[in-house]
Amino acid sequence: MFAAVRSAWALFVGLGMIMLGNGLQGSLLGIRAAAEAFPTETTGLIMSGYYLGFLAGAVVTPRIVGQVGHVRVFAALASTASTVALLHAVFVDPLMWGAMRFLTGFCYAGLYIVAESWLNDRSTNETRGSMLSVYMLVVLGGIAGGQFLLNLSDPNSFVLFVLASVLVSLALVPISITAGSPPDFSAPSPVGILALYRASPLGVIGSLGTGMANGAIFAMGAVYAGLAGLEVSEIAIFMSMLVFGGMAFQWPIGRLSDKLDRRRVLAGVTFSAALVSFAAPFFSGGHVVGLYAIAFLLGGMSFPMYSLCLAHTNDYLTPKQMVAASGSLMLVNGTGAIFGPLVVSLLMGRTGADGFFTLVGVVHAAIGVFAIYRMLRRASIPIEDQGPNVPVATSMNAATATLSLDAFRDHRDRDLAAMSVGKRRRR
Template identity: 40%
Template structure:
């Protein structure tokens, strides 16, 4: 186990640095957009650019990797990302910032593909699930700790952009110095979206709603926190604890969904998330520690919606099409994530800062009602379940690791019978 972890430690370090810089840029641009006088609606559009870029990257970045190889692709994308970060300081214009965010999302998507395919190849079947867990812990810790990078400088100045660019550049070093052999590029197989939806309407809708809600939190959460009067340090804590809270309930609720009907567990997670969003609205007038505790619990429930939804689809999908299903779910998540910050910004423009939490509440209430309706139309599947595995919270994909671990778990289950 430790030998395998040591062999991928440099790759996980690069991944962690990418998430660290990404977490920092998400909160920095939200705050800086308001400092520059951009409206809430424009800020939401700018923040959505990242997720649009992630979606485009999920579809086309693999072509870059297949053309030049993993190492060169990673180096090129990291360099472009560093340039995009610094360009925000040189060109203070909402249209330019939107384009730069699209570029950042595309680059990030490609780099995540490089890292996860590399980690996947270096993982043995016997411990792939544990490697995936370590990968996801890196995901949450990197994204969460990135929020505290805001405390290094003033978001109204240029220094934080330079620091973010440096972090992305440092992410190059472990990959370039790794002695692990690069995997052979592979073209992703795609599944028609209609077929994916017909396989599991609940799973696909849950994935889309998770994309909408998680991207809204990532893109507009800092704007909300600032508008309710929190300091920069408190905004960082607010965002970090939401993300770090996502670690706590991944496995408890995930294992619960392995034992019972996932749709029922998904309804419970959605209802609790909606209630906690409303509790956070009440806590905005309470001591800050109460708001932090509630928003941490919110993250715990909110960030299990995506992996449970993904597991629900895999329960019903053809075992031979897991890669296609994972690719389709990544696209579904990207579609929701692309819309999330824009819709959240519209809600905030109409109802003020409270509109952000109203919007999140509405998303999860809609999901719970949708599942209830679907449960009256389709009985619980009697086929064996695919085991629950964690997935990232902020739009980064663990598609290759997830499908490989899922396939291995399924094979082990067959071998025991």
């Protein structure tokens, strides 16, 4: 494992810098929008532009890569994202920020695709699962670390925008000097949404709702924290605790879903997220430590939900269908993420800061109710026929889908081999 990680150190360093810049810029815009007295609804509209651009980038980038190559695409997108980060400080205008947020999402989608496809190419059957685990730590750790960079300067100045730009630009260095030939990459054509819904209604609805909830959390979490009276340093801790919670609970929840009926685990986790959300207003009145705990638990229950939805969907598909289905679920999840900031900003504009938790709680409760409905409509598959849960980020694209599917196959093959050995021993 360590040799494989060392061979991909440049990729991980580049990804880490990208995520540091992304984490910093996302929260910085929420704080700065409040300082500029943008209406909450306007801020939600601006933030949703990122997810709209991300979906567009995920669709367009693979075609461009096939024409001009990985390195050139990565360089062009990183340069554009770096420039856009600086322009936020020059043009402080909602319309300009919305357009630049769209460009940022487009660029980051392409950056992820290039870096992740290279990571997939560096992985072998023996190291793929470990590489995916390290990748998730880098992604989530980078987002969390980006929050603490908010403390380096006044958000009302241009300094933090420059820092976000520098981080994205520096990501070019390790990626560009990576040895070896560029990998082959072709994104699978997504399977039809209706066909996917017929195979796994809960997987589709759960992915849509999870995208909406997590999109609202990432896009408007800093805005909520500012309205709740937190200082910049406290906002950084609040946002990082959300991510740390997702990191802490991702693996144990995934393992639990491998050993029990996955729909029951999914329902339990999403209802827990709803309960935490509805309890949050009782801890928002000056109880900063309690609010940090709420953020940790909410992230721990909400962020692993996408992996659960993906694993549940894969339980009803053949291996050949899984990558295409993952692409479709990503589109469904991204669509939910577009609407999450819009809806939560409207609710916060009318009911106050606590509308943030209200929206997240209602969405998770709705997913839980639908999960119970599906359990009543269709019998669960035997636990031994369930595939393993593979942790993935909600920003997963076609490259990560391939990596995740290969890790799934490797895990499944090891389980089958172990079962075969056990049967021979019993004989």
